[in-house]
Amino acid sequence: MSELKNDRFLRALLREPVDTTPIWIMRQAGRYLPEYRATRAKAGSFMDLCENPELACEVTLQPLERFDLDAAILFSDILTIPDAMGLGLYFAEGEGPRFKQTISSQSDIEKLGVPDPEQELAYVMDAVRTIRRELHGRVPLIGFSGSPWTLATYMVEGGSSKDFGKVKGMLYDAPQALHLLLEKLADSVTSYLNAQINAGAQAVMIFDTWGGALSPQAYREFSLAYMQRIVEGLQREADGRKIPVTLFTKGGGQWLDVMAETGCDALGVDWTTNLDDARERVADKVALQGNMDPCVLYASPEVVRKEAKKVIDAYGEGPGHVFNLGHGIHQHIDPDRVKVLVDAVHEFGKK
Amino acid sequence: MSELKNDRFLRALLREPVDTTPIWIMRQAGRYLPEYRATRAKAGSFMDLCENPELACEVTLQPLERFDLDAAILFSDILTIPDAMGLGLYFAEGEGPRFKQTISSQSDIEKLGVPDPEQELAYVMDAVRTIRRELHGRVPLIGFSGSPWTLATYMVEGGSSKDFGKVKGMLYDAPQALHLLLEKLADSVTSYLNAQINAGAQAVMIFDTWGGALSPQAYREFSLAYMQRIVEGLQREADGRKIPVTLFTKGGGQWLDVMAETGCDALGVDWTTNLDDARERVADKVALQGNMDPCVLYASPEVVRKEAKKVIDAYGEGPGHVFNLGHGIHQHIDPDRVKVLVDAVHEFGKK
Numbered sequence: 001m002s003e004l005k006n007d008r009f010l011r012a013l014l015r016e017p018v019d020t021t022p023i024w025i026m027r028q029a030g031r032y033l034p035e036y037r038a039t040r041a042k043a044g045s046f047m048d049l050c051e052n053p054e055l056a057c058e059v060t061l062q063p064l065e066r067f068d069l070d071a072a073i074l075f076s077d078i079l080t081i082p083d084a085m086g087l088g089l090y091f092a093e094g095e096g097p098r099f100k101q102t103i104s105s106q107s108d109i110e111k112l113g114v115p116d117p118e119q120e121l122a123y124v125m126d127a128v129r130t131i132r133r134e135l136h137g138r139v140p141l142i143g144f145s146g147s148p149w150t151l152a153t154y155m156v157e158g159g160s161s162k163d164f165g166k167v168k169g170m171l172y173d174a175p176q177a178l179h180l181l182l183e184k185l186a187d188s189v190t191s192y193l194n195a196q197i198n199a200g201a202q203a204v205m206i207f208d209t210w211g212g213a214l215s216p217q218a219y220r221e222f223s224l225a226y227m228q229r230i231v232e233g234l235q236r237e238a239d240g241r242k243i244p245v246t247l248f249t250k251g252g253g254q255w256l257d258v259m260a261e262t263g264c265d266a267l268g269v270d271w272t273t274n275l276d277d278a279r280e281r282v283a284d285k286v287a288l289q290g291n292m293d294p295c296v297l298y299a300s301p302e303v304v305r306k307e308a309k310k311v312i313d314a315y316g317e318g319p320g321h322v323f324n325l326g327h328g329i330h331q332h333i334d335p336d337r338v339k340v341l342v343d344a345v346h347e348f349g350k351k
Numbered sequence: 352m353s354e355l356k357n358d359r360f361l362r363a364l365l366r367e368p369v370d371t372t373p374i375w376i377m378r379q380a381g382r383y384l385p386e387y388r389a390t391r392a393k394a395g396s397f398m399d400l401c402e403n404p405e406l407a408c409e410v411t412l413q414p415l416e417r418f419d420l421d422a423a424i425l426f427s428d429i430l431t432i433p434d435a436m437g438l439g440l441y442f443a444e445g446e447g448p449r450f451k452q453t454i455s456s457q458s459d460i461e462k463l464g465v466p467d468p469e470q471e472l473a474y475v476m477d478a479v480r481t482i483r484r485e486l487h488g489r490v491p492l493i494g495f496s497g498s499p500w501t502l503a504t505y506m507v508e509g510g511s512s513k514d515f516g517k518v519k520g521m522l523y524d525a526p527q528a529l530h531l532l533l534e535k536l537a538d539s540v541t542s543y544l545n546a547q548i549n550a551g552a553q554a555v556m557i558f559d560t561w562g563g564a565l566s567p568q569a570y571r572e573f574s575l576a577y578m579q580r581i582v583e584g585l586q587r588e589a590d591g592r593k594i595p596v597t598l599f600t601k602g603g604g605q606w607l608d609v610m611a612e613t614g615c616d617a618l619g620v621d622w623t624t625n626l627d628d629a630r631e632r633v634a635d636k637v638a639l640q641g642n643m644d645p646c647v648l649y650a651s652p653e654v655v656r657k658e659a660k661k662v663i664d665a666y667g668e669g670p671g672h673v674f675n676l677g678h679g680i681h682q683h684i685d686p687d688r689v690k691v692l693v694d695a696v697h698e699f700g701k702k
Contacts, residue, residue: 212623214644216625293519303524
């Protein structure tokens with residue numbers, strides 16, 4: 001393996017000193033880039049792209065060619081695990097992810113197996129190995145997974161949901177069934193992320209996209225508890241380096257304090273919580289990643305720079321900040337604005 | 352006007368003692384009721400129903416026939432004001448609200464007038480008068496409006512939005528234009544709510560459905576400041592009784608403390624914040640309304656009762672709690688569950 005040339009991202013996640021604030025962007029390899037759209041057209045469907053390690057590597061590296069980013073993130077989908085469990089993931093145009101089969105009962109859940117990542121998810125591990133090799137140590141590679149609760153919402157609802165009526169119906173009416181599903185998912189995510197680490201991922205992140213739809217009690221019992229189980233089961237070192245683990249619950253600003261108790265290294269923060277406030281609440285136990293409103297990138301370069309500085313200033317002195325948006329970049333953003341942002345973060349983040 | 356026979360709802364909003372916890376339900380007159388669907392079919396479109404005072408009165412009263420609710424709420428839409436400004440509100444089947452014209456520039460905003468509620472919105476005032484008469488003092492009538500920020504999102508986006516790219520583009524890039532729009536909307540909402548009060552509304556509520564999509568700073572500057580202006584401009588007494596004002600920002604759990612400083616009487620709370628925590632943060636300055644997860648109503652009667660008790664226990668001793676869901680009731684809920692809930696709240700809420 002090539003030696004890592006830029007480790008500012010890993011150092012910041014471990015709250016070690018850095019020369020300037022590192023930045024990466026959620027969905028940095030995505031539809032806002034014309035070169036991504038070209039590769040995607042060549043691949044066929046979105047899943048065809050995810051399942052082709054060479055093309056997944058190609059799109060993973062594209063944003064690094066344009067911008068001075070401090071990390072690469074595996075190009076994949078959060079729903080690969082339920083797909084590997086046999087639910088049949090597909091993307092209907094303009095509709096988001098859908099499953100051919102859904103989970104609606106205890107007996108459906110009992111039939112589910114825990115996928116072997118080197119078998120059913122071999123295409124992901126091949127992508128990790130390919131990307132890691134092609135990065136030549138330029139920046140670290142982030143591996144990721146959806147959280148058990150987030151995966152469960154899609155598996156029970158059959159796709160995206162506004163109200164989560166089915167999965168919450170199960171939560172309130174058949175909590176034991178939901179717990180069984182979440183246990184299987186936590187085991188699956190643990191072995192999936194460990195396999196990514198073995199294949200070369202240098203940091204991992206768990207995306208809890210829908211944890212914010214829960215009540216505080218339900219969040220702890222049905223989302224956070226299973227993320228904690230995963231954190232406890234992860235291999236935290238590879239090649240003599242620590243593997244930082246980041247948890248991100250969108251809309252989870254009120255729960256940062258309990259999230260910081262899970263043993264993770266960093267928390268993602270969306271833009272509805274100020275970083276100074278977030279930092280106070282986690283009492284510097286973990287690093288923070290975030291949190292500019294993705295919509296700032298619709299504004300002029302001057303406003304982008306000003307808002308980037310605000311985020312850096314809100315975090316304040318001392319180590320432990322990774323700059324990011326508070327959610328994924330939108331598809332209609334002008335790539336030139338991203339360059340303005342990345343350069344501004346490195347300029348204003350200088351120590 | 353008939354004397355008010357049940358004033359538990361008004362008393363609770365003013366933090367006065369009550370015999371038991373009052374309850375009403377957001378969207379209590381709605382699609383989950385077969386009698387509502389029958390009236391709606393008779394009316395034609397959703398807007399035809401809103402614009403027909405007799406039919407709007409009919410659906411407003413329907414849930415009171417089934418359930419022992421402590422308040423009625425005007426049947427109307429939050430987008431009547433932009434419609435009265437000439438934007439042409441319509442509801443495309445399965446798509447939510449849309450406007451024929453949208454607002455995209457300072458000059459679009461300069462052309463907008465402040466509607467006269469007794470002219471362009473006369474159908475709403477007629478509905479208020481009709482409902483108030485037909486209630487015969489059974490329970491108080493709630494009037495309402497969307498918040499300026501929430502109305503602005505629909506006016507600039509042209510309908511519902513996932514990302515708010517256009518209106519936030521304006522927020523970050525042309526804040527003066529957005530402020531002008533919000534000023535006009537605040538003036539419009541103030542006169543609209545005052546007209547509802549003059550027509551017979553005994554409490555008013557401002558729905559800030561999309562305030563939770565903002566950063567803390569942007570929330571204060573672009574949503575809360577204009578709700579405060581409205582609160583300051585409202586007529587707070589009618590027929591010798593105080594008119595309580597409730598603000599509800601969905602997803603605004605982190606900002607309850609600043610919301611409580613606006614001079615309102617009560618805050619709506621969604622289910623992502625516990626009421627004990629919310630109460631501590633507002634330091635008993637205001638009453639609290641909420642906050643059961645609407646999805647609990649998918650569960651068994653036993654679970655509905657148990658979860659209702661949890662909400663009442665979380666609020667704790669002393670006056671100032673109005674029970675409600677944390678958001679509108681879903682259309683697929685069994686009305687029998689609502690009866691279980693309403694009766695449970697009155698049983699467990701006994702002082």
